[in-house]
Amino acid sequence: MSLEGKTPLSTYAPNTWCPGCGNFGLLSAVKQVLLHLKEDNKLHQVVLVSGIGCHAKIVDYLAVNSFYSIHGRVLPVAWGIKMANPSLIVIGHAGDGDAYGEGISHLIFAAKRNTDLTFLVHNNRVYGLTTGQFTPTSPKKFKGRSTPFGSPEEPLNPIEIMLASKATFVARSYVGRPKHLAYIIKEAIKHPGFAFIDVLQPCYTFFNTYNFYNQYVREIPPSHPRENLEAALELARRWDYGEKAQEIPIGIFYQIKRPTFEEEALIKKHPSFDLKAYVAQNHS
Amino acid sequence: MDKKGLSLSTPLKMQKKFEINILFGGQAGDGIRQLGTLWAKLLAKRGLYVFLYDDYPSLIRGGHNFSIVRAANYPVETHKDQVDLIVALDLETINRHHHHLSEKGFILSEGKTSQGFSLPWSKTVKEAGVPRIMKNTVALGSLAKFCGISFEELSQVVKKLPQAEKNLEMAQKGYNLIPQTISLPSLPEEKRFLFYGNEAIALGAVAAGLKFYIAYPMTPASSILHYLAARRETFGVNVIHPENEIAAVLAALGSAYTGSPAMVGTSGGGFALMVEALSLSAQAEIPITFVECQRPGPSTGVPTYTMQGDLEFVLHAGHGEFPRVVLAPGDAFQAFYLTALALSLAWRYQIPTFILSDKHLSESLFCQNLPEKIPQISYKKWHKKDEYQRYSFEEDGISPLAFPGDKRAVVKATSYEHDPFGITTEEAEMIARMQAKRLKKENLLLQETEKLLETKGPERVPALVCWGSSKGAVQEVCKALGLRFIQPLVLRPFPKRALEKALAPASKVIVCETNATGQLAKLLKYHDLEVDEVILRYDGRPFTTDSLKKKVEPLI
Numbered sequence: 001m002s003l004e005g006k007t008p009l010s011t012y013a014p015n016t017w018c019p020g021c022g023n024f025g026l027l028s029a030v031k032q033v034l035l036h037l038k039e040d041n042k043l044h045q046v047v048l049v050s051g052i053g054c055h056a057k058i059v060d061y062l063a064v065n066s067f068y069s070i071h072g073r074v075l076p077v078a079w080g081i082k083m084a085n086p087s088l089i090v091i092g093h094a095g096d097g098d099a100y101g102e103g104i105s106h107l108i109f110a111a112k113r114n115t116d117l118t119f120l121v122h123n124n125r126v127y128g129l130t131t132g133q134f135t136p137t138s139p140k141k142f143k144g145r146s147t148p149f150g151s152p153e154e155p156l157n158p159i160e161i162m163l164a165s166k167a168t169f170v171a172r173s174y175v176g177r178p179k180h181l182a183y184i185i186k187e188a189i190k191h192p193g194f195a196f197i198d199v200l201q202p203c204y205t206f207f208n209t210y211n212f213y214n215q216y217v218r219e220i221p222p223s224h225p226r227e228n229l230e231a232a233l234e235l236a237r238r239w240d241y242g243e244k245a246q247e248i249p250i251g252i253f254y255q256i257k258r259p260t261f262e263e264e265a266l267i268k269k270h271p272s273f274d275l276k277a278y279v280a281q282n283h284s
Numbered sequence: 285m286d287k288k289g290l291s292l293s294t295p296l297k298m299q300k301k302f303e304i305n306i307l308f309g310g311q312a313g314d315g316i317r318q319l320g321t322l323w324a325k326l327l328a329k330r331g332l333y334v335f336l337y338d339d340y341p342s343l344i345r346g347g348h349n350f351s352i353v354r355a356a357n358y359p360v361e362t363h364k365d366q367v368d369l370i371v372a373l374d375l376e377t378i379n380r381h382h383h384h385l386s387e388k389g390f391i392l393s394e395g396k397t398s399q400g401f402s403l404p405w406s407k408t409v410k411e412a413g414v415p416r417i418m419k420n421t422v423a424l425g426s427l428a429k430f431c432g433i434s435f436e437e438l439s440q441v442v443k444k445l446p447q448a449e450k451n452l453e454m455a456q457k458g459y460n461l462i463p464q465t466i467s468l469p470s471l472p473e474e475k476r477f478l479f480y481g482n483e484a485i486a487l488g489a490v491a492a493g494l495k496f497y498i499a500y501p502m503t504p505a506s507s508i509l510h511y512l513a514a515r516r517e518t519f520g521v522n523v524i525h526p527e528n529e530i531a532a533v534l535a536a537l538g539s540a541y542t543g544s545p546a547m548v549g550t551s552g553g554g555f556a557l558m559v560e561a562l563s564l565s566a567q568a569e570i571p572i573t574f575v576e577c578q579r580p581g582p583s584t585g586v587p588t589y590t591m592q593g594d595l596e597f598v599l600h601a602g603h604g605e606f607p608r609v610v611l612a613p614g615d616a617f618q619a620f621y622l623t624a625l626a627l628s629l630a631w632r633y634q635i636p637t638f639i640l641s642d643k644h645l646s647e648s649l650f651c652q653n654l655p656e657k658i659p660q661i662s663y664k665k666w667h668k669k670d671e672y673q674r675y676s677f678e679e680d681g682i683s684p685l686a687f688p689g690d691k692r693a694v695v696k697a698t699s700y701e702h703d704p705f706g707i708t709t710e711e712a713e714m715i716a717r718m719q720a721k722r723l724k725k726e727n728l729l730l731q732e733t734e735k736l737l738e739t740k741g742p743e744r745v746p747a748l749v750c751w752g753s754s755k756g757a758v759q760e761v762c763k764a765l766g767l768r769f770i771q772p773l774v775l776r777p778f779p780k781r782a783l784e785k786a787l788a789p790a791s792k793v794i795v796c797e798t799n800a801t802g803q804l805a806k807l808l809k810y811h812d813l814e815v816d817e818v819i820l821r822y823d824g825r826p827f828t829t830d831s832l833k834k835k836v837e838p839l840i
Contacts, residue, residue, distance in 0.1 A: 080534065080540075
């Protein structure tokens with residue numbers, strides 16, 4: 001028996017996403033990027049880390065190294081992997097419940113410390129696997145199974161949060177634009193530092209937003225000054241993850257260079273340690 | 285020293301059994317612990333055995349701190365309530381502790397006293413224009429002279445301090461304030477070292493091959509973090525302080541997944557936050573070592589005091605059923621050895637392992653040697669023959685390890701129940717096989733850990749059974765009263781047969797622990813072992829030899 005499935009990079013695990021699920025688009029974009037890494041003989045260096053939810057099944061569907069972790073905790077696991085072996089290419093996958101609910105502290109800190117990872121949020125703005133509750137990015141008044149009379153809360157704007165948290169690469173893409181998505185993922189992997197991508201990804205069963213996104217998504221023009229925080233914030237505020245939109249910008253909002261956590265914080269030397277001599281010197 | 289205390293005329297060298305107990309007290313910020321530690325070092329250099337107990341409230345400045353240093357010409361691993369000398373850096377020290385002073389004891393202080401010397405330490409510091417904290421060095425100087433220690437000896441210790449010159453000057457001034465009053469023996473110097481419990485834990489981990497220590501500050505575990513962080517380059521260990529305990533344990537698991545051994549340390553409240561990831565480590569079979577330094581709970585409890593209250597918590601924490609190792613050291617030697625062993629077992633069996641310490645062990649100073657043989661991290665390696673299966677079925681339940689970056693292996697770790705490749709499964713047969721695979725390790729483990737039992741003294745007498753930091757006091761009481769001493773070092777897998785054997789000849793079984801419900805006693809009873817009496821202390825303080833002895837005597 002082998003792990004490999006019928007198509008390149010796939011496994012024998014049967015795919016259990018709903019027909020029409022936005023995760024399919026994301027899977028194919030990720031595959032495309034991984035195939036490039038395979039051509040560059042780097043596939044064995046890739047580690048995918050996932051949380052829990054529909055998004056997380058992606059690691060079962062790809063024959064690459066992976067750590068299927070727990071809900072909300074993708075980033076600390078990914079960080080630990082990267083710190084322990086900085087030569088690995090670590091790609092985190094999380095749902096919006098994972099990234100913006102259960103684990104939001106980790107998200108803010110990953111951005112703050114600029115750990116060298118790529119982080120893809122499969123943002124469908126609804127809990128899918130737990131069958132349809134509101135998430136931190138659901139629009140206000142969203143009627144889910146836990147809020148049958150409408151969510152009382154304003155949605156978070158994760159792009160703004162990431163900009164405020166000093167992330168060095170902040171992007172948004174949409175599974176309905178597969179080429180764009182693959183391009184953004186590639187750029188994110190290339191970026192030395194914390195690369196954040198909010199991927200708009202409709203849940204066909206519980207929150208079908210295909211038409212909405214198709215209508216309002218606009219690619220950020222090349223003239224946008226990527227290293228300008230004010231310009232990035234202005235773009236980010238054009239859509240508040242509410243029910244209505246005039247325009248939903250997708251692309252790279254912000255990108256700057258800053259030393260990574262791994263460069264700054266890890267020890268540089270691994271000298272041989274003589275316990276007996278050390279203890280005699282320091283503990284008598 | 286007997287209970288009558290110090291005697292001016294007796295040359296102490298001549299006494300067969302010698303010990304001296306000194307209480308150092310003052311405000312937080314007075315450098316009381318440093319003063320105690322320097323005194324302990326000074327006497328350890330004379331070849332004496334020393335032990336330091338540190339008592340401090342949870343605040344930064346003010347309040348009342350004290351350290352008790354016991355020194356003897358025989359091994360001591362705990363302190364006594366009654367002291368022979370009080371070195372009081374403030375008046376409150378005398379008010380609080382004078383009733384602990386032995387009849388013929390002395391007080392060295394700045395106030396007027398009929399029982400000792402009044403010494404102008406603050407004035408000395410002020411006149412010299414040095415920082416106020418150096419009052420502790422002046423006091424050390426006075427104490428050394430009082431005890432007949434040469435200035436040469438004293439300066440060996442003082443010159444290692446930062447601002448050595450000024451400190452030496454202050455020590456000299458303190459030395460000149462007082463006449464020599466008593467004398468202390470010295471022993472031929474043997475190789476013994478001074479370790480705080482947490483330093484021993486840290487060093488044991490380093491010696492076993494630790495690569496990452498990841499921890500969020502929490503008393504009384506924080507000094508592991510501080511000790512390692514300050515020496516990370518020397519030890520070759522990365523030391524990381526993340527946003528919370530949840531991140532700490534998950535980053536540690538990420539590290540171990542790549543083959544890089546990691547340990548986390550915290551107290552009960554922090555460990556509560558780590559419990560979800562404990563269960564993940566079990567499902568994913570990722571080696572990890574937890575250090576849980578207990579303090580009185582529930583909840584925030586009493587942060588800077590001690591309690592053995594988390595045994596049941598650590599034995600049972602985590603959802604689902606899985607093997608684990610819980611080791612409970614009782615002194616620095618055991619802390620060093622068992623921490624190395626905890627890492628070694630975690631990696632050989634791919635399981636979570638625990639060091640269960642508490643404030644009394646973690647923050648007391650011990651004078652001991654190090655073990656000759658130190659357990660090392662090793663693991664079952666993948667032979668790179670067939671396609672790699674992270675969770676392959678093996679006779680012993682232990683699947684070989686490969687790590688990401690290996691061109692021939694795809695390494696899939698997971699929190700879900702899974703098949704041998706690490707792909708999620710919901711198949712009945714696979715679920716049952718994997719559950720059994722993981723649990724299989726427990727029997728193997730038991731064979732290896734069962735022997736971790738300390739026993740001393742005659743057999744057909746009452747036995748005192750203890751665990752963890754109660755060891756020092758219990759051991760000494762056993763010796764004094766001619767009782768059997770029994771200390772299981774491992775509490776899971778439970779060493780039932782070994783304990784059964786050890787307890788069988790005892791005329792009576794008395795369990796001593798510093799918690800309110802007798803958690804070890806309950807564990808023994810659960811495993812059908814008889815317990816006759818339970819001695820508990822749950823006021824946040826450890827057993828002292830004199831107080832414990834009084835509680836044991838009526839029971840035997």
